[in-house]
Amino acid sequence: MTTYRRAAERWLAQDPDPVTRQELRAVLDAGDDAALADRFGAKLEFGTAGLRGELGAGPNRMNRVTVMRAAAGLAACLRRYATDPPGAPVVVGYDARHGSERFALDTAAVMTGAGLTVRLMPRPLPTPVLAYAVRHLGADAGVMVTASHNPPRDNGYKVYWADGAQIVPPLDEEISAAIDAVGPVDGLPLGEDWTVLGDDIVESYLRSLSRLPLGEAREIAVAYTPLHGVGRDVLLRAFAWAGFPAPAVVAEQAEPDPDFPTVAFPNPEEPGAMDLALTLGVSAGADLVIANDPDADRCAVGVRVGVDGPEGPRMLTGDEVGGLLAEYVLRHTSGADRLVVTTIVSSSLLGKIAQAYGVRFARSLTGFKWIMKAESPGDRLVFGYEEALGYSVGGDDGLPVHDKDGIGAALVVTAMAAEARREGRTLLTLLDDQARRHGLHATAQLSIRLEDLSLVGGLLARLRDDRPASLGGRTVEAVDDLSEGIDGLPPTEGLRLCLAGGARVIVRPSGTEPKLKCYLEVVVPVEDRVADARAAASAALEALRAELAAVLSPA
Known part of the structure; x- marks a missing residue:
């Protein structure tokens, strides 16, 4: 035997x-x-x-x-x-x-x-x-x-x-x-x-969300999907509790279903996962499309493009939502002791926002557990986010939940959009205003999937030993080995490549799958039209992605 x-x-x-x-x-x-x-x-x-x-x-x-x-x-x-x-x-x-x-x-x-x-x-x-x-x-x-x-x-x-x-x-x-x-x-x-x-534990949770900066504007139309998960009932109660109109819910994905029959992968970041919600958003004339992942700790956001939505909705990235939420929270809170935190793989925009508002900013390792540990004595953590659609939003008395919260984030995003709507603006115009103030920070990802988990370390070691002189037409100005600990952070596997013009690439192994995850960022000044900066940023990211994929090819 x-x-x-x-x-x-x-x-x-x-x-x-x-x-x-x-x-x-x-x-x-x-x-x-x-x-x-x-x-x-x-x-x-x-x-x-x-x-x-x-x-x-x-x-x-x-x-x-x-x-x-x-x-x-x-x-x-x-x-x-x-x-x-x-x-x-x-x-x-x-x-x-x-x-x-x-x-x-x-x-x-x-x-x-x-x-x-x-x-x-x-x-x-x-x-x-x-x-x-x-x-x-x-x-x-x-x-x-x-x-x-x-x-x-x-x-x-x-x-x-x-x-x-x-x-x-x-x-x-x-x-x-x-x-x-x-x-x-x-x-x-x-x-x-x-x-x-x-059920009193759910009611207590809902009452805690009243501490969030929800403003007074309530005129907003939302389409929502829980992606066959457990978010629907709590989110609908939260919206009613806060006085927002009830969202239109994707009927095919409304009930919890462990087989997730309408999606290939129940992650709102995956291609196709948001199709039904985006379709409902158009037919319902929604200002916002919101999704929770199956356990409702993440929140995905889509917005209508144009006043009448002729171009259909557009999904925002986690970094875009993170930047918008950060400014909204800082506008609706006060105090020099406020702290905002994001992870090392998220956009560098949050640091500039924090500086503009005169509050403390910190970076953490990837994962919300580290965001929650970034608070020091004398700090009051009011906002933390990670680019993978995770947000923890607080008010003047801190955070109701010490983890990412897709229900609370959905409420605050809705409040932010309702406030913008009342002022004749949208989340897209808020993004443009933000780009004019701080420069356009555009981010993207690249995943290199391998046959076996054991191959990930070898590919990362190859990049560490044979560092490229340039990527995407930009000189590699510095390479930081995350395993040695940088910026006061604990050691972790990965490399950070700092490129000319404020661009950046971080390469790290996935914690759960046999793949390398690459996080790309370029910063483009807005000299005239934001649309021109977006086009330039998109081209720069595509060039970075293509050359990095070639460098990291396992063949």
């Missing part, structure tokens, strides 16, 4: 799930050694993003055994760190993906069996509601079962600490080590006396 077959038999002996037991038994009976190696030759690694992977049997998949081990490891860490062990409160939430509710119930059972106090969300709800609940309920930790915008076959396990933000090193390593120390899950003590929260 091979090592993998022995491991599979041991797995079968402890697996409480008849579906994955049947799956694994079929693999064993078929003698499919390749499938066994795929499931048992590696394991899902617990990191700052928790766990995320394909559903199925074995340690390299998301399943009940993997989740119960994660819950037991987290419980062991909590008993060391909790403010009041052994009854440390933990809030557990879940989305509507395949297996999410079962994984949440298993987490509650394992943690209760470990002597912790568990509060379970009442139904599938957005991730920002869970993040809010951790702080609101004074919990020591939170668990959200979600794979966000991953494909239908995936699920995940995201961990929050007492500050309501996702965990950062070295805590992830401690939890991972504790998970590795967990024995067979059929030997874990299981409890059943957890508390199921009521």
Whole structure:
């Protein structure tokens, strides 16, 4: 019997799930050694993003055994760190993906069996509601079962600490080590006396959004899609709570559906994902088109082009929305202690906006967990964003949610657009005004997908050792190795190439897929017409993208 077959038999002996037991038994009976190696030759690694992977049997998949081990490891860490062990409160939430509710119930059972106090969300709800609940309920930790915008076959396990933000090193390593120390899950003590929260937790979250800078303008038409996720009901309640007209909702994508039948990939950034919402926006005469990803922590925004919309709607980039939200928040808040934060791969525009408003600006590593850690004593974080459609918006009393919040962001974007509409302007004219003040900051991405995760490091090393002298017709003036730590940030894998004329390229490995992600930015002064600057920026980005793709070609 091979090592993998022995491991599979041991797995079968402890697996409480008849579906994955049947799956694994079929693999064993078929003698499919390749499938066994795929499931048992590696394991899902617990990191700052928790766990995320394909559903199925074995340690390299998301399943009940993997989740119960994660819950037991987290419980062991909590008993060391909790403010009041052994009854440390933990809030557990879940989305509507395949297996999410079962994984949440298993987490509650394992943690209760470990002597912790568990509060379970009442139904599938957005991730920002869970993040809010951790702080609101004074919990020591939170668990959200979600794979966000991953494909239908995936699920995940995201961990929050007492500050309501996702965990950062070295805590992830401690939890991972504790998970590795967990024995067979059929030997874990299981409890059943957890508390199921009521709808008052959602109402409390909605009340917290009233702290956002929502202004007084309310005349606005919005088309909305939750992309088959859990955002719809909470967003509609939030709009009603704030006094905005109810958005028109894409009927085909309104209900939670873990198969995401109308999209190839349930991510609003992916080609085609927004087609139904954009079509509805045109037919409904909407000023805005808004989408949440399936767990509603991200927010995508489209705007009508022209007064009568003859050209149809246009999607804004995450950096464009980030720049607009930053100025809106800073116009509607006060105080020299205000702090705005974005990640190292996002546009450099936010730094110029902060300087113009006389507030502090900070950069963080990629990921909202790092944005939330950028606050220093004396700072008041009022806005943070990442280019991947993640925004955390606050008011004069800070942030309601210490994570990206697609519901709160949707409200503030709507308020901003309503205010502009009342003044006879649109978000597009606000973008043009911003470009005139600060220069046109245009960004784009390039992904280099590889056959295997092991190839990513080699390609990055090749770029590190053989740095190009120019890209896109621009001289490479400096190369910063992010693994050495730059700008006071912790070391991380990646390179930053600073180009002539204020352009910039950052190359880093994806945290979840076998690919390199490249973030491009060019800055073009607006000398006359903004449209001319946009055309020049578009051409410059295309030249950068083409030459960088050739440089990074794995062939």
